[in-house]
Amino acid sequence: MKLSIQQKNLLKHINIAQRAIGTHTTLPVLEGIYLIAKDNTLELIATDLKISIHSKVDALVKEEGEIIVNSNLFGNIIRKLPDEIVELEANDNLLQIKCAYSSFSIHLYEEDEYPSIFNEENGDMVTISSGSLKDSISQTVFATSQELTKPILTGVLMNQKSKKIDFVALDGYRIAIKTLMMEKENEKQVIIPAKALQELNRILPEEGDTLIKILKGSVVFEFEGTRLFTRLLDGNFIQYETVIESVFSTYFSVNRKSLEESIERAALLSREERTNLIKLDLNSGRLTITSNTEIGHVTEIVDGKQEGENLIIAFNARYLMEGIKAMRESEIKMKFSGPLRACIIEELNENPDFIYVVLPVKLAE
Amino acid sequence: MKLSIQQKNLLKHINIAQRAIGTHTTLPVLEGIYLIAKDNTLELIATDLKISIHSKVDALVKEEGEIIVNSNLFGNIIRKLPDEIVELEANDNLLQIKCAYSSFSIHLYEEDEYPSIFNEENGDMVTISSGSLKDSISQTVFATSQELTKPILTGVLMNQKSKKIDFVALDGYRIAIKTLMMEKENEKQVIIPAKALQELNRILPEEGDTLIKILKGSVVFEFEGTRLFTRLLDGNFIQYETVIESVFSTYFSVNRKSLEESIERAALLSREERTNLIKLDLNSGRLTITSNTEIGHVTEIVDGKQEGENLIIAFNARYLMEGIKAMRESEIKMKFSGPLRACIIEELNENPDFIYVVLPVKLAE
Numbered sequence: 001m002k003l004s005i006q007q008k009n010l011l012k013h014i015n016i017a018q019r020a021i022g023t024h025t026t027l028p029v030l031e032g033i034y035l036i037a038k039d040n041t042l043e044l045i046a047t048d049l050k051i052s053i054h055s056k057v058d059a060l061v062k063e064e065g066e067i068i069v070n071s072n073l074f075g076n077i078i079r080k081l082p083d084e085i086v087e088l089e090a091n092d093n094l095l096q097i098k099c100a101y102s103s104f105s106i107h108l109y110e111e112d113e114y115p116s117i118f119n120e121e122n123g124d125m126v127t128i129s130s131g132s133l134k135d136s137i138s139q140t141v142f143a144t145s146q147e148l149t150k151p152i153l154t155g156v157l158m159n160q161k162s163k164k165i166d167f168v169a170l171d172g173y174r175i176a177i178k179t180l181m182m183e184k185e186n187e188k189q190v191i192i193p194a195k196a197l198q199e200l201n202r203i204l205p206e207e208g209d210t211l212i213k214i215l216k217g218s219v220v221f222e223f224e225g226t227r228l229f230t231r232l233l234d235g236n237f238i239q240y241e242t243v244i245e246s247v248f249s250t251y252f253s254v255n256r257k258s259l260e261e262s263i264e265r266a267a268l269l270s271r272e273e274r275t276n277l278i279k280l281d282l283n284s285g286r287l288t289i290t291s292n293t294e295i296g297h298v299t300e301i302v303d304g305k306q307e308g309e310n311l312i313i314a315f316n317a318r319y320l321m322e323g324i325k326a327m328r329e330s331e332i333k334m335k336f337s338g339p340l341r342a343c344i345i346e347e348l349n350e351n352p353d354f355i356y357v358v359l360p361v362k363l364a365e
Numbered sequence: 366m367k368l369s370i371q372q373k374n375l376l377k378h379i380n381i382a383q384r385a386i387g388t389h390t391t392l393p394v395l396e397g398i399y400l401i402a403k404d405n406t407l408e409l410i411a412t413d414l415k416i417s418i419h420s421k422v423d424a425l426v427k428e429e430g431e432i433i434v435n436s437n438l439f440g441n442i443i444r445k446l447p448d449e450i451v452e453l454e455a456n457d458n459l460l461q462i463k464c465a466y467s468s469f470s471i472h473l474y475e476e477d478e479y480p481s482i483f484n485e486e487n488g489d490m491v492t493i494s495s496g497s498l499k500d501s502i503s504q505t506v507f508a509t510s511q512e513l514t515k516p517i518l519t520g521v522l523m524n525q526k527s528k529k530i531d532f533v534a535l536d537g538y539r540i541a542i543k544t545l546m547m548e549k550e551n552e553k554q555v556i557i558p559a560k561a562l563q564e565l566n567r568i569l570p571e572e573g574d575t576l577i578k579i580l581k582g583s584v585v586f587e588f589e590g591t592r593l594f595t596r597l598l599d600g601n602f603i604q605y606e607t608v609i610e611s612v613f614s615t616y617f618s619v620n621r622k623s624l625e626e627s628i629e630r631a632a633l634l635s636r637e638e639r640t641n642l643i644k645l646d647l648n649s650g651r652l653t654i655t656s657n658t659e660i661g662h663v664t665e666i667v668d669g670k671q672e673g674e675n676l677i678i679a680f681n682a683r684y685l686m687e688g689i690k691a692m693r694e695s696e697i698k699m700k701f702s703g704p705l706r707a708c709i710i711e712e713l714n715e716n717p718d719f720i721y722v723v724l725p726v727k728l729a730e
Contacts, residue, residue, distance in 0.1 A: 073634075101666040102630055107661055295471060300466060302466065
């Protein structure tokens with residue numbers, strides 16, 4: 001293998017591929033990046049066996065070839081080089097790296113040790129703007145379950161019905177649903193592990209489109225020369241549509257930032273305790289948030305616009321706050337059906353495309 | 366106690382006082398900030414028994430008084446409040462905090478539990494511009510020893526002779542010396558713990574002067590309403606002047622940034638190993654830096670201006686690099702007296718006020 005490439009371009013794609021390297025690998029070769037030089041393209045591959053990233057970048061290839069190099073060391077070297085032309089040349093068991101006045105030679109892994117786990121076949125395809133996909137991930141992935149006893153809930157459901165795709169995450173305490181409208185009709189349900197979506201979110205560009213190919217038991221996201229493969233979670237997702245209330249007795253519209261800051265302050269006292277409890281008292285357009293714990297007492301007041309009955313209801317502050325933080329609009333609307341039923345939070349605009357459902361905590365009499 | 370104060374001013378002084386709170390306190394009250402309201406001033410005091418910070422800020426005091434409040438909780442609450450007027454009022458065992466639409470009440474510590482360790486008496490006084498003091502700390506403190514078996518070397522010597530103050534740190538492998546010129550003559554030697562200087566450096570302003578008062582066994586730094594007390598280290602410092610070479614056989618002047626980046630890259634391979642060894646080969650104005658380790662080989666070339674003999678010498682990369690990073694000028698000068706004697710590094714300007722001495726490593730034959 002022999003090629004030359006601009007330092008900045010190489011570094012960008014190393015950073016992308018490194019997102020797939022696990023922190024605790026049992027197989028030493030998985031600490032490596034697999035480099036393939038072919039047809040004036042350098043492809044960088046990394047995997048932790050659950051997800052796999054393949055990233056392609058233009059390079060001046062003088063001799064085709066394939067090598068595996070330690071990801072950490074290779075990344076650290078390229079990161080410290082000046083933004084000039086980098087020459088890579090592999091001979092025997094060594095990679096030569098030359099750039100300006102620097103010259104490195106580092107050891108390689110054996111190629112035949114590298115596992116090949118994702119085979120691309122034909123699959124169902126969906127194209128989504130990368131910006132919308134980023135939003136859909138960050139507005140839902142935080143609501144996935146951390147409990148490995150319910151593996152299905154550690155993923156986000158991507159559910160296309162007709163021209164509508166719902167991204168849905170829930171953990172038994174709250175549900176986050178983001179809806180995108182598509183041009184083409186389709187019917188498809190897949191559950192994507194949260195970890196894969198978090199890594200995808202870090203490398204997705206703001207601009208352009210992402211092609212999603214749904215394969216057997218796996219899915220691949222393609223954008224700007226990069227493909228991220230991940231296994232899918234197997235099983236039936238909860239019928240989330242049926243658990244969402246549709247009849248409400250109280251509505252409260254409020255400035256998102258004011259509400260968020262007040263809950264954040266109220267949670268300063270409650271967060272030390274397991275239940276993380278805050279009480280909301282909604283009365284004639286004024287919301288009074290209180291929290292009473294061993295270390296002290298807090299009262300916060302937020303004014304808004306109320307319709308319907310007054311209400312006293314309690315929440316785990318974290319679950320309430322995370323949903324409000326995921327909203328984008330400056331004004332939001334909370335909808336209640338009494339103190340023991342789920343609260344629904346929406347953005348206040350003409351076509352709300354994100355809703356958050358959070359269960360209250362029953363107050364002791 | 367009852368007072369009102371602008372949120373931003375209060376937060377600034379909480380942040381300052383919190384630098385003295387230890388991470389592992391055995392005495393619970395040391396997790397507290399001692400607040401004293403008196404004469405339209407709020408004083409905030411915190412200590413870990415080794416250092417102590419007293420910070421004063423103007424406040425509208427309606428009722429004088431003293432309380433101790435949990436530093437972490439108090440800081441977190443004030444940090445989250447809007448920048449408006451904060452009202453503090455202590456009654457019985459509770460502190461009320463009111464600001465805009467927020468109201469907190471949190472528990473206090475018992476006052477009589479708070480230790481009083483630093484008593485200010487009259488002492489010898491030195492005034493230094495805060496900017497120069499910051500420089501003097503950051504250019505020396507990194508070279509103090511981490512080994513508690515030689516406690517004297519875990520501090521920085523502040524050594525005034527006539528109108529010259531040397532700040533000196535050494536750990537047996539390198540010496541860093543920063544020299545300031547004073548207007549008044551004095552003779553004084555004190556050794557200040559590195560930890561205290563690091564905390565001082567974080568809260569010292571860029572502008573204005575710092576008054577240093579040397580007391581019995583302790584020293585206090587005063588600036589902008591804040592006083593930082595620290596115990597001094599007891600013992601005789603090494604006679605550092607005598608160990609500095611004065612006859613040289615090789616001089617090398619070089620761009621600091623080029624040299625720093627080359628050493629940093631060369632150290633990428635050596636830093637995994639205990640000795641962290643890099644070899645410098647200086648020949649006719651060209652410096653070739655190499656490092657050979659189990660994971661690979663690196664060669665770096667840096668051109669400069671050489672006077673005197675060619676030379677091959679080896680260093681621990683970290684000790685060499687830390688000294689070069691502490692330099693401020695764009696050009697630096699290295700002075701050598703052969704491969705087994707200390708190298709001296711200076712800034713290349715008319716009045717170099719910082720010198721760094723680093724011992725070489727003997728290469729195996």
